[in-house]
Amino acid sequence: MPVTDVRHDLDNxxxxxxxxxxxxxxxIWQLYADPRQLEKVWGPPTYPATVVEHDLRPGGRVTYxxxxxxxxxxxxxxxxxxxxxxxxxxxxxxxxxxxxxxSPTMPVSKNxxxxxxxxxxxxxxxxxxxxxxxxxxxxxxxxxxxGASLAINQIDELLAA
Amino acid sequence: MAEQSEDQADAFFxxxxxxxxxxxxxxxxxxxxxxxxxxxxxxxxxxxxxxxVAVLEKAGLLTKLRSGREQLVSGDVAAxxxxxxxxxxxxxxxxGRIARIDELIASDTDQED
Numbered sequence: 001m002p003v004t005d006v007r008h009d010l011d012n013x014x015x016x017x018x019x020x021x022x023x024x025x026x027x028i029w030q031l032y033a034d035p036r037q038l039e040k041v042w043g044p045p046t047y048p049a050t051v052v053e054h055d056l057r058p059g060g061r062v063t064y065x066x067x068x069x070x071x072x073x074x075x076x077x078x079x080x081x082x083x084x085x086x087x088x089x090x091x092x093x094x095x096x097x098x099x100x101x102x103s104p105t106m107p108v109s110k111n112x113x114x115x116x117x118x119x120x121x122x123x124x125x126x127x128x129x130x131x132x133x134x135x136x137x138x139x140x141x142x143x144x145x146x147g148a149s150l151a152i153n154q155i156d157e158l159l160a161a
Numbered sequence: 162m163a164e165q166s167e168d169q170a171d172a173f174f175x176x177x178x179x180x181x182x183x184x185x186x187x188x189x190x191x192x193x194x195x196x197x198x199x200x201x202x203x204x205x206x207x208x209x210x211x212x213x214v215a216v217l218e219k220a221g222l223l224t225k226l227r228s229g230r231e232q233l234v235s236g237d238v239a240a241x242x243x244x245x246x247x248x249x250x251x252x253x254x255x256x257g258r259i260a261r262i263d264e265l266i267a268s269d270t271d272q273e274d
Contacts, residue, residue, distance in 0.1 A: 008248040023266040
């Protein structure tokens, strides 16, 4: 498992995850720069993502929807705030309607992704911050099925081991 | 004991795996509502809303209190996960993404071989 560190900052409602990948920084950057690769890693197999708009420049937007097992669609967007190719990317991540208009009542998280070269591979640091516990709760309510299916997959893997 | 917590998890995920029930939870966590006030918010019968409330109650996510002819519903904040466990859930979503990245870059190497 490439995850090397996880920090939960309860006061600042921030989750920081560090992962080491066995590929150079340029390769990891590609995952975000290429919409076809991004959709492969963004949504879980039960909720595959489809990236629609993809403008990875400050002020640009990335829009996507995820399709659930019953054909239900859930849309989201990134509003890109800073780009320093290939080492960092900052964006606000929010929910949208199916025409990709941001949902004003839904939470928005601030995200900073950083990629640095390390031992021939890449150390990736993902930081996500929410404004309030209520917002965090809302995000999890939206993603509860995703969380449940991941948990089940992990149990399955454990049983198979 | 383990079986009991498994049953609890089943009830919990079943209860929240429905959009209307998640919406009901958001409302009753924000404040007490009568079942009839909740029913007025949805384009479905009173009986259908009552059924959703019963599922959430069974999962321990909300409590019902009778007041005269009204049934008052409140979200059980203690039953709803703490910020810590919420972050833990979000972590699982992230771990899923990272595992997929790892698989994708591993498949590059396979193709080169």
